[in-house]
Amino acid sequence: MNIGDVSQRTGLPAKTIRYYEEIDLVRPLRGENGYRRFREHDVHKLGFLGRARSLGFSIEDCRGLLALYEDDSRASADVRRIAKAHLERIDAKLARLGAMRATLAHLVEACAGDHRPDCPILADLALEEDSADI
Amino acid sequence: MNIGDVSQRTGLPAKTIRYYEEIDLVRPLRGENGYRRFREHDVHKLGFLGRARSLGFSIEDCRGLLALYEDDSRASADVRRIAKAHLERIDAKLARLGAMRATLAHLVEACAGDHRPDCPILADLALEEDSADI
DNA sequence: CATAAAGGTTTCCTTCACTGGAAGGTCAAG
DNA sequence: CTTGACCTTCCAGTGAAGGAAACCTTTATG
Numbered sequence: 001m002n003i004g005d006v007s008q009r010t011g012l013p014a015k016t017i018r019y020y021e022e023i024d025l026v027r028p029l030r031g032e033n034g035y036r037r038f039r040e041h042d043v044h045k046l047g048f049l050g051r052a053r054s055l056g057f058s059i060e061d062c063r064g065l066l067a068l069y070e071d072d073s074r075a076s077a078d079v080r081r082i083a084k085a086h087l088e089r090i091d092a093k094l095a096r097l098g099a100m101r102a103t104l105a106h107l108v109e110a111c112a113g114d115h116r117p118d119c120p121i122l123a124d125l126a127l128e129e130d131s132a133d134i
Numbered sequence: 135m136n137i138g139d140v141s142q143r144t145g146l147p148a149k150t151i152r153y154y155e156e157i158d159l160v161r162p163l164r165g166e167n168g169y170r171r172f173r174e175h176d177v178h179k180l181g182f183l184g185r186a187r188s189l190g191f192s193i194e195d196c197r198g199l200l201a202l203y204e205d206d207s208r209a210s211a212d213v214r215r216i217a218k219a220h221l222e223r224i225d226a227k228l229a230r231l232g233a234m235r236a237t238l239a240h241l242v243e244a245c246a247g248d249h250r251p252d253c254p255i256l257a258d259l260a261l262e263e264d265s266a267d268i
Numbered sequence: 269c270a271t272a273a274a275g276g277t278t279t280c281c282t283t284c285a286c287t288g289g290a291a292g293g294t295c296a297a298g
Numbered sequence: 299c300t301t302g303a304c305c306t307t308c309c310a311g312t313g314a315a316g317g318a319a320a321c322c323t324t325t326a327t328g
Binding site: 013015016019023033034035053058059 | 293
């Protein structure tokens with residue numbers, strides 16, 4: 001299978017697939033013409049990668065998950081540990097993003113949004129400690 | 135004021151301040167020794183930048199907000215537009231992240247996390263369309 | 269007065285996970 | 299033969315800095 005077909009089947013851009021080969025996540029064969037030749041195995045691995053990436057796992061996480069996936073004697077605890085650590089990162093990110101959202105929503109609401117220059121959003125960003133407390 | 139003092143007062147790393155100078159967000163003077171010399175004005179601006187960045191505004195958003203901040207004849211509607219667009223980006227990110235979290239939490243819960251190799255997390259990532267639907 | 273530490277300067281390289289483009293080889297159809 | 303789709307490699311760039319190297323200036327100490 002050529003890279004175009006694999007791209008279509010996995011939904012990953014060809015560029016990304018070449019990149020994944022470059023960093024040794026996948027090792028397609030090569031045809032006589034120099035084209036990459038992918039086996040089912042490779043396509044399957046790329047699908048796995050795409051799904052793990054779409055869950056936000058880093059490339060290095062993915063490398064670990066793939067290794068575990070291909071290790072029949074793995075302990076599910078190892079996989080769970082990676083996933084839980086990732087879950088905690090997601091939760092931390094959600095908390096930060098939620099706090100941002102709250103502050104920003106509050107400011108946007110407080111801003112008249114008309115032709116006048118008075119703007120609580122800018123006032124807040126310009127805050128000096130002597131004019132503090134919201 | 136030297137960069138170290140500014141760094142301490144704003145909480146921004148010196149590296150970041152140099153970077154902000156490089157991309158023309160701030161223009162400190164230079165002393166005879168070549169050191170950057172920051173005025174109160176610059177410190178104020180850097181504080182503004184730090185607060186805007188901590189709300190997740192992109193550098194380019196910050197550039198726009200700074201320009202509006204320094205424009206006495208601005209319309210608050212312009213600021214509000216930038217902030218609302220950012221709020222929408224945050225909401226989109228929150229939605230994506232929340233979906234990720236839900237999927238991942240579900241998988242982590244389903245995984246025994248013991249010495250055995252069976253792992254629903256890997257099983258899900260390895261999904262082929264014929265074994266689909268969770 | 270000499271020296272050492274602390275803090276400043278520059279430039280270049282690295283990160284993360286791609287993405288885009290240029291220049292060129294290969295293949296199937298008309 | 300030509301066109302166009304597909305493939306190849308290589309180079310550069312993204313955002314927002316972080317790190318290291320090599321050097322200069324100021325300040326504190328013996």
